[in-house]
Amino acid sequence: MTASTNGYLLEASDVSKRYGAVVALKSASLRVRPGEAHALMGANGAGKSTLVKVLTGAVRPDGGTITVRGKERTAHSPAEARRGGLVSVYQEPALIPDLDISSNLRLTETPLEPFRDWVRQLGLGKLDISRMARDLPLATLRIIDLARALAIRPDVLMLDEITAALPANLTERVLEVVASQRGGEGSIIFISHRMTEIASVCDRATVLREGATVGVVDVSADSADRIVELMLGEAVGEMPERTERSVQAAEQGEVPRLEVRSLGSSGRLRDVTFDIRAGEVVGLVALEGQGQDELFDILAGSEHATAGEVLVDGRPVSFRHPADAIRAGIVFVPADRAEALLMQRSVRENIALPFSAPISGWGPIWSRKEKPKVDKAIDTLQIDTRAQKEVRLLSGGNQQKVTIARWVAGGVQTMLCFDPTRGIDIRTKHQVYLLLRDLAEAGAAVLLYTSELSEIQLACDRAIVIFGGEVVAEIAASEADEATLLRAAHNLRSDAPLPEEVVAAAVAAEEDVEAAGEEPAPSKPGEAGDL
């Protein structure tokens, strides 16, 4: 192991890249020491993903140098970067859906034994590598992707939002493994929006803003503020204090906006009952695969319930098509932005679509009527419209804002948000919270599923917790700290420890479609889990 003379394993200096008129990178620099876990931070659109693409050879930079162990190097493809010892694990696993796992391993020439070892260490005990990648759940695929990368002992391992949407127990294992790699020969570049993860596993952090490196921070317990400050370029405004008024008013309101009564759906959902009043934001908390996907699909009209009923403003409704739900005032913001947007069309068209094309008719669309509404929506949400010709050119955060804006523009009664802040930066997240609060203030009912537990206290009035297809807890926002929520999500009493078995069973249930309906049996309590 020899680092270059200046002590850096990987060194990128003054990297720049422009796409037409849009400058993605102005002068980004990144220096990674051997054996360190290095966080790469930046708000959406700061150039993080472009820098990653440059490093992995997916994009050729316009300027700047990249040296590995002191030798200058330009990779022209991920394959080349890989041979040079630089391996990436992306947000979407790079596994071929139509090949089984063993073929996927052969494709990347991954040695099998180390792979199995890593799979075990990462907490996926039994893995049948003859299964098709498309048949495995996303969380498992991410772990496989990570194990595959670790197995070839890369010099630099780049992890892009590896913990996003991983269940809590797997996240913990992944962070442990990342931490265990520190001090070794290789380095890790860690990209995450979750400050606590950065604080727990990273040594240093490089912060990008508007395409340039604005600072390198030694990570410690209290460096989070400094990092956020650098990312935003100004002090972060605290979330405004919530007024309890709207909730109180809602308490006295006669009929809830949305009532769900004993809702069931073949296997996944068993007995879900809750209601949301106008003016309320209700958070939904659940481990992966506890029935939340089915619940949202049913409420949004894209799936049928097999039991129970849904009432809107006190009237029972039955949806045969999402159009029915929209007509009943229920709109859905899915987690996958690609599912919601017409990626090749303009921002304007995307926002205007739901209200300018009433589902009942094929008539002409009057752009004069549509324009003020669209402008107002863009304005309220502060959508960056530099690249408004095609939505796919926007950054992830801005795309997410469009998915919400399109419903705001038409006026909204009930909004279902499924993990709307997944993978977007902190500033945009806060804008989304504020927007949800504003919607509630204006009299809408909002149901927010989130995989990030801290969001409950930031954005919600109360939280309901689903486990094994049933509502197991309802917690007021003031008491919904992360530990309480996590225990509730594992269906534990608030004072009970967090047994490993329950976690493992929950993951197994998620993996196994057949076993989906069965509640993982909580057995003897094991060591206390932390959070």
Place this chain on the structure above:
Amino acid sequence: MSTTVDRPDQATARTSSALKSTIQRHGWTLGLVGILVVLLVVTRLIQPTYGAAGVQGLAVSVLPLAFAAVAQAIAVIARGIDLSVGSMMALTSVISASLMDERSEGFAVLVVIGVLLLGCVLGAVNGSLIVVTRVPDIVVTLAMLFVWAGCALLVLGTPGGGSAEWLRGLTGGSILSEWIPKAALLLLVIVGVIWIPIRRSRLGLSLYAIGSDPLAAYRSGVSVTRTKILAYTLTGLFSAFAGLTLTATTGIGTPVPGPYTLLSVAAVVLGGVSLAGGRGGVFGPIVAVVILSLLRTDMTFLNVNTNLATVAQGLILVGVVMVGSLLQLRKREP
């Protein structure tokens, strides 16, 4: 495939599940074979004289289309489509027929090798154009359909030329038993010798990879462009086989062959290859070709109007694919 990586202690436990998954994976092809057997029985029932000779005739008549279906299947697996298959068949057919006409048998061997290489070149040109211009596959191959068709007419304005005797001998008649047509054996040997090793190599994995998810393939270190060119090269090669067998079975070169391109797409769809790429194989389409041909034969036996038979063929195609997809959906949902 999984057996190569199993550890000994797990191997026995896996055997039965591996068998099950193999059956599952080839379920579509096995289903098609079932349909084919039923069709053969039906044929025998409605035409009791249908026997070894009928099977031989069937094998000879489907041979060019079977190769065309294999060619198309490879392009489709790699998330492409080749509309120039029929034109490449025409071009290779007329070139081989005009070169072999009244020449020595030995010279014909050189012609065959040359024409196969030419097929590779034609396919590589298609693939390279797609990769370099970034014009969608369907547009490039549509354009090349006209280019290769024009070339074929330049070589031979009207059907003509000839075929070497040994080449005709390879496709006609039977071997070992009167029930095993030479044509069927030739098809299986050629496809087996070329396709199976490729399927098991990194190239094969890459073909399925770029068809299944090009981005994931790219990130896994697969060269998407090179793989695509190779996929079309293989398509060209099998189109050349199709053209050669067209010459061999008819004895002449045909500059304007039948609707082979669209039939090959039909066979690929019926054969269980996903038009979205990444799924299926080449043997399903071969069986599908035989089924489509046998259906027509049966309808002829039943004195069905030929135009009506064409209508029926289309409806059956949609019906089979629909039922098959429903069965697969049913299987996935518990």
